Amino acid sequence: MAARNDILFRVARRRSSVRRARNLLHAVAGDWSIGQETLAEAELVLSELVTNALRVPVPGDRLVEVRIARLPEDGVLRLEVGDAGGGKPEVRTPSEDETGGRGLLLVDALAHRWGYEPRPSGIGKTVWAELKTPDIAPEPEGTEVAAITVRAGQRVRVWGEWLTVRGLHAERHTSDSEAHVVLHLDDGPGLRITADSPLTVQADPPPRSGDGAWRDAPRRK
Template sequence: MTNASALSAAWSVPADREHVGHVRHQAAARITEWGLDDVLDAARLVLTELLTNAVQHADGSHMDARLSHSEGLLRIEVSDRSSALPVLGTSDEDQESGRGLLIVDALALTWGTQPLTDGSGKSTWCTLEAPRASCGASPRTTAKGATA
C-alpha cells in the first residue's frame, strides 16, 4: 500500500499452534490502537483461521502475518511456505475441521490467495470493511519482533 496514511503491522513466527494465540493477541492490540473496534471480533476470527491453516498445511518452519488498514479496509494476510492453494470446502456437520475458509468467506468482504513473489510459498488474504481509524494512530506501526 502506498497511501501515506496506511497503518500496518507484521509478524514472522514459527508455524506452530503456540504462536497463533500470540499473533492474534498482538494483532488485536494493533486493531484496537487503530480505533477499529467494530471489526475486532471478525478480524481476530479470520486471522486465527488463516494462521491455523498455515500451521496445519504449510511446508516450512515459519509463517508471516500482516495487517494493513487503508481507505476503509483492513487487510489480513498470512503467508506460508506451501505452494498448495487452499480450497473452500463444504460444511459437513460431522467434520471436526475444514471450516476455516468458510468462516473467512462468510465474514470477509473479499479473500484470495497469491503465490509469493520469490516462489517460496503462498499468501492467503482477506479484507474487512473497517472505515474508522483513530486520529491518534501513528502512520506506520510495527509489532515487537516484526518486519514492516
C-alpha cells in the same frame, strides 16, 4: 504502540502462534480505532488463516509470515498470512460428522473479500482477507514547525513514531551560541535539539491542561 499503517512479523509453526497473532492484532486495534465488532471478526479470520498455514505440510523450521495492515482510504483492514507450501486454498462444505474443514468457510462469510497470491520469493503463497472498517483511523496528518514552537501535549514525529510531548524546556549555555530545546517524551530518552530544528507535529492536537507552558532551565553563569 505508535500509530503506523502495518505490522509484519513471523511466527513459528506451533499452536501458540495463533494466540500471538491475535495479541498483535489487539495491540494495534486501539491506535487504528477498530470497533469491537470488527475486531472480533478480524480475530476469527486471522486465527483461521494462521491455523491453516500451520497445517500446511512443509519443513518444521519454515516460519509463517503475518501482516496486519490498515487501508484507511478504502476503509479496510487487511490480514495476510504467508506459508511455504503449495496448493490452492478452497472453501469446502464439510459433512456434519467432519470436525474440521470449516476455516475458509468462516473467512468467506466474514471477510469483505479474500484470495491468495504467490509469495514474491517464489516459494509458497500468501492468503489474504479484507474486512470493511469504515471508522478505521488514518495516519495523523502533520505540519512542520520549529522545535522552539512545540507545546506540551502535542504529538511529534520522532524516531519514526508519533510520541507525545510530556514536558519541555529551553537551554542556552555560555559556551554554546545556539539555543536548544529538550523534549521529554512519553517513550524513550529525552530529545535535545537546536531551537530552530524542524519537527513534524500532529495537526490539531487534543487540548490538554498546561498546553503552552514553558519551563526555562536555569542558565549557567
